[in-house]
Amino acid sequence: MLAADTLLPHMEQYIRISEALREALLNRVRVASYGKGQLLHDARHVCTRSDFVQRGLVRLYYLRDGEKITEYFSAEGEWVNSPNSFIKRLPDIYYLEALEPTHTLSLQVQDLGYLFDTFPEMERYARLSMGSVFGHLMDRITSLRFTSAKEKYAHFCDTHHDILPRLPLGMVASYLGITQETLSRVRAGR
Amino acid sequence: MLAADTLLPHMEQYIRISEALREALLNRVRVASYGKGQLLHDARHVCTRSDFVQRGLVRLYYLRDGEKITEYFSAEGEWVNSPNSFIKRLPDIYYLEALEPTHTLSLQVQDLGYLFDTFPEMERYARLSMGSVFGHLMDRITSLRFTSAKEKYAHFCDTHHDILPRLPLGMVASYLGITQETLSRVRAGR
DNA sequence: CAACCTCTTTGATGCAGATCAAATTCTCAG
């Protein structure tokens, strides 16, 4: 699985990639693999890299009263990191865990900084790809505020039908902010 | 109230502003004023500009069963627009309403496009300032999922203490996803 | 200053979903 086959096409949705940028990128990303259950990032450290998921499934979670609360799922074609920790270079509460055997392309924060400084189109890529996440977050906020458990689950099915069968339901429940029991009843149609 | 006094210092939190960029910016922003209750943007149109609030208070809302649901408040030092409409150049559901007499600096989408194309540091500014909104959205999602009405209100007081006394409580309630009655009881300490 | 808004509070009732407990099914290591 080559970077040229996954990462570059992803980026080309937003920007044209020059030969120089292509070379700089491929020189700096490192392939990485994680087994099921393995942590890509531990909250006790500062997050110093971003991983582009080529194959597999990752969740972002944090601990609340000893329980793991899922904040986000990321599958093929998405970058994962601990957002605030990565940006501010400080520890944060989030862990990243591979839910399946996962292959990524890993980019260190200082290499990303170099790319931003050297290739203005990288700034544009980051701006545009962040923008597309924005709409999702706003939809999610609306869904959390004003919908029943049944509607929340229906909305999740709509927006995540591709990964739904790969997810344990307890994680889906905490993502939706409902209990596992309620999710089970909703699925059974009650 | 000069752009040099409000917008430029805001941007300088993130980037250094060259003389050329300064001039380009000041040439393109237009001062605008809105009375209390006036719409900065109507959902029936495509949102073609962003407004930087110099003085005043604006809310983003949408209609749900004929009721106005507040999605966001923006005060001095923030950009407001209808995010998806502005980015995708399509209509969306959101209205922007001035809650107080409001003065803004207004920038047309095509002028912003020109600035992005001409000044790479503008791309960086957009990327970094969006990044800082991200953390807030994630906190808000957590607050919506797992907290009682009382905790939601406490979190709102923490994060919006500067504008709280300027807001009608019904708008705060819909922002928090609780009813006005519940908010009233929570504030009374019950 | 009275009449009429809009905003906020108070009261009574009902229900969706949390919580606690236990049974059932799945899954995978040995």
Add this chain to the structure above:
DNA sequence: CTGAGAATTTGATCTGCATCAAAGAGGTTG
């Protein structure tokens, strides 16, 4: 295969908040 732990479902009870209804409290306009 098989047994143990994890994931999921089912059941019974309880509660926080929504809903419906109406009464204060401001505030602004002729």
